[in-house]
Amino acid sequence: MNYSIENKHLKITVQETGAELCQIQSTVTGKDFMWNADPAVWASYAPVLFPVIGAIKNGFVKYKGREYAVPRHGMVRNNANVELTGQTTDSLTFTLKYSEETLAIYPFEFEFQITYRLDGNKVVVDHKVLNHGDSEMLFSLGGHPAFKCPLHDDEIYEDYYLEFEAIENDSTWLLAKNGLVENTTRPVLVHTNILHLNSHLFDNDALIFKHLISKQVSLRSTKSSQVITLHYQDFPYLGIWAKPNGHFICIEPWLGIADSADSDQNFETKEGILKLEAGGTFNAVFSIEIHE
Template sequence: MLFTIESDLLIVKINSKGMELSSIHSKTTKLEYLWQGDPQYWTGQAPILFPIIGALKDGKTMFQGKEYELPKHGFIRNSELGKVIKQEKDRLVFQVTSSPETLAIYPFHFVLEITFQVIGNCLEVKHLVKNTGEQDMYYSLGGHPAFACPIHTGEKYDEYAIEFPEVEQDHTWLIQPNGLIGNEGDQILNNSNLIPLQEHIFDADALIFKHLKSKKASLVHQKQRPVLEVEFEDFDYLGIWAKPGAPFVCIEPWLGIADSVNASGKLIDKEGIRKLSPGNSEIKSYQIRILEE
């Protein structure tokens, strides 16, 4: 089921399945900015990643001596766990609560609320995580929005780039065939703020950055204009990804990362994992702004 919210500038649609963004349509340009999915490449559009990011070593993790199996990126995407608890013209709130189904694969009692709110040219995606159990809760959280690229008919993929507001010195951590983070990196940003897009840039999977100074990433047409930006002040990592040759690009704010090849397999040791005390909650948000007028 699709739900619609809107501002004076944007119409946004969210799918109840996975609480996944389905459309970001500009009333001004009359264009669709979110990737619309295609089985030839990738049917996803903007899955919510919880309670892990990426893959686990051997597909499993240990907590208090017990083994748990979690699918890549967690159990929210493609699920019907989210229930709408509030709907207004410009705002939609989903809630997921722990259940016997989730406790079988993730040993924590929790509430997860996802709020989509649109104001002018900006869509905010807000995540509230609350520990409703009696022990410390460990989790990761991330966004995975995919944007159409190129946007305009007649343009080419290699006319676009990802641009940062700060000059960066960072490299991507190479992903192994099993989905784990390797020990080697590849210099991508060498005193630069621009990553030109081209057909083979994602042949080795996602670009993963751990040490960016910037807290914004923009999709820009290199010769003409900025198209959109993702602001991720609350997030520590950034992934950039597409299926090789596909007409989209994902800009992914993450709190957490896939297991490394050297991971201990213990959830509490997982890189980027967050700890939330019983009864406590925290809110993490990112914003998508359409910059074309």
């Protein structure tokens, strides 16, 4: 089941399965801004990442003497147990709660809510995590939205670039073929706020930034006026990714990161892991702003 809301600027549609944003469309021009999830290339639109980001070393984490096979990117993505639990004229809220099935692979009594809200020309994505257990809960969360690139038939991928709000000096952390983060880096942003896109930028998988100054980044074209800006104030990590020769770009705000190649697999010491007290609530928001 898909659910849609719209205002005078935008229409969005969200799949109940996985609470996945699958459409951002201008209500003025009809232009679509999201990737179409072509299964021949990459069959997703904007996976929701919880309670882990990316790959887990050897496919499991260790917690209090047990092993838990948390799936890559977590358990919300493609999950048919996600339910629409709230709808207004300008918002949609989806919820996934713990069950016997989730406790077998993730040992916490969680409730995960994600709300998509229209605010003028912005799509606000609000994450809420509740700990219903009687002990501290460990988790990560993040977004993985894929934007159409190029947006127009007369453009090519190389016409596009990412513009960060600040001059950056940051390197990407290299990924092994199994998706784990290695202890080596490669310079990407060297005293610049511009990252030009090209078909080989992701030949070695995603770009992973840990030390950006910027808290917003815009997808721009040298040939057209549309701008997509992602604001990620609450998120310390940023991933940039596409399939080689895929006509999209993923801009991924993360609270957490894939396991490192030398991880001891201990969930409590995992890089970027968040801790939520018993009975506690956690919120994090990013937004997608569209300028035509």
